[in-house]
Amino acid sequence: MFQTRDSGADDRSQILHAEGLRKVYGARTALKNLSFSLQAGRVVGFLGPNGAGKTTSIRILTTILQPSSGHFVVDGISSDHPEEIRRRIGVLPEGLGFPRQLTGLRYLTYYGELFGRATAEARAVADQLLDEVGLKARAQSPIGSYSHGMRQRLGIARALVNDPAVVFFDEPTLGLDPRGQRELLGLIQAVARQRHKGVVLSSHLLSEIEGVCDDVVIMNAGEVVAKGSVADVIGQGGHDPIAVRVRVPVSALDTARGLIEALPSVRAAVPADDGSGWLGVQLVPENGSSDPGPRTVNRILETLIAADVPIAGVDSGANRLEDVFLRLTTETIQ
C-alpha cells in the first residue's frame, strides 16, 4: 500500500518507495521485483556488476522507462503521474552529453526555464548552483572547454535546478580521476545531508557505495540479492564475515594461516583466490559481533611477528562489503 501525501509525518520522511518493479524486454527480464524505500537525507546505493539492472531501475524510477509491472511513489506522487514525478526528481544520467557551445550559466538557466521558472529566477538559481558546485568562475565559459569532472559537477547542478525531493546519480564518477571522484562524492553527500534530499547513487564501485551510502541495494542479473543498511547487508552476506585481512609473502602463506587459526578468537584464515598472499581472517563472534577489536588485530600481528613471518599489508576490513558483494553475485551466477 502506498502512502499518500496526507498519511502522516513518518511517511513524509519516506521520500521514495518502490514496490515490485519489473521490466521485461521480450523473453529477457531486465529487472525482477525491485522493492525498496528511501528517506529524505539518506543515500541509497544501487550496487551491481555491469548489466545488473541498475540503469534500468533508475530509468524506471525517473519515468524514462515504464515498468512492466509494479509501482513507485516519489514524494507522495504515484508513478501513474510521471509528469508530476519529474517535477520532484533530479537526475544525473550515465554518460550525459552537454551542448558544447553553451556556457554553464546559459545551460542551467535553460533547464530552469524548462522546469517552469521565469527567466530571471532561472538565472538566479543557476548562479547559486554554479557557486555551490564550484563552477562560478567558469560560469561564462563554453561547456566545451570544461574538464570531465567539471561537466559532472555541472550535471549535478542541473539535477538540482528544480529543487527536487529525490536525486538520482547513475555512475557519476565514471572516468574521473581519484581526486575528482572524491570531490564529486562529497558533493553528492552534501546533496543528501545539507539539502535533505533523498539520493539514489548507482555504481559498480564498492568503495563509493561503502563510503557514501547509508543503505544499499545489491543487484545481479536484474535481481535484488541483498538490501538494507550497509551494516545490515554486510551481516546478511554470510556467517563468517572477514574481519581483518593480512598480507604475507605467498611462500609464508601456509605458516601464517596455521599460526592465525591457532588463535582462540579466530574461526578461520582464508587465503585469497588470486594468489596475492592476502589472508581473510574470520573471527568467532563475541556477543553477536564479529568486529575485530584493536587487541585482536594486535594479537594476530604479534603472533606473525614472533614467528618471523613478514607482514606485507594489513587491511582493517573496510572492504567487507566487497566480500558480501562478491559472494552474493557469484552465488547468483552459479
Added chain:
Amino acid sequence: MTAPAASAPVGVQTSRGAPPVWWVVMKQELLELWSGGRVLNFLVLFTLLMSLTAFLLATNTELHLLDPEQTVVVALTSALTFGLFIGLAIGAESISGERERATLEPLLLTPSGNRQLVLGKFLAAMSPWPAAMALTLPYMAALSQGRQVLGEAVLWGALSGTLLAGAFVALAMMVSIWSNSSRLSLFICLLVYAASLIPAQLPTEFLASPGGVLITLLDPVESSDQLLSKVLTSGEPLSQAWPYLASPAIALALALGALFGYAAPRLRLTARG
C-alpha cells in the same frame, strides 16, 4: 493510487511569467542552429546554388529561350527545392542528433511534455525557410526584368514554400523520432526527397495525361511547381489551379497530424522505445 497534489513542498511549479516550454525550446534551438553556424552554412550553399541557377537562366533569357516569367518560375521552384533540403536536413537531425549526443535524456526528464519539445524544435527547424525565401528575392527581381510577375511570385512562392517546408520538416522529425542515428534518418529523408523530385523528370506528355495529373497531385513538390507555373506563366486563376495548392496543404496537415498526434507522444530515449 495517489493523485497529484495541488501544492508541493519541493519541486518547481510553473512560475507566473514563465515562458511556455515550446518557446524556451525554440529559442534555444534557434540559438544553436544560427549561432552554431549550421544554418548559415546551409544558406551559403543555397546562395551558391541560386547564383548558378540565376546565371544559367539569365543566359537563356539573353538567348530568348525563356520569358522573364518563366525564368522567375524556374528560379522560384529551384529555391523551393534547395530550401526544402535545408529544413529536411535539420529536421532529420533534430531528435536523433540529441540521442547521439546523449542530450535527449535530460530533455525527456523535464515535466514539459513531448509535444512542447517537438513543437519548439519544429518551429526552429522551419526558421531557415523564410531566410532562404528572402535570399531568393534579389535573384527573382533581377530575372523578372521589371515585369509584374515578381509580386505574385513572392506571394505564391512564400505560400507554397511554407506549406512544403512545414510538411518536409514534420516528416523529417518523425523519421528522426524513430531513428537512433542521424545518418539513418537523413538517408531515409533523402530517399523521400529524391522520390518527390522524380515526377519533374517525367515527360511533359505523360504529366498531361490523367495518370500524370494524379501523380502530380499526389506529389506535393511537383504539385507546387505546377501551381507556380500555371498561376505565374499561364495566368490561370486560382479557381482552376487550386487542386495544385491543395496537395501541399493536405501534405502539411497530414504530416503535422502524424507528428504531433502520433509520433511526439511516443518520443522515447531510444528509437525502439
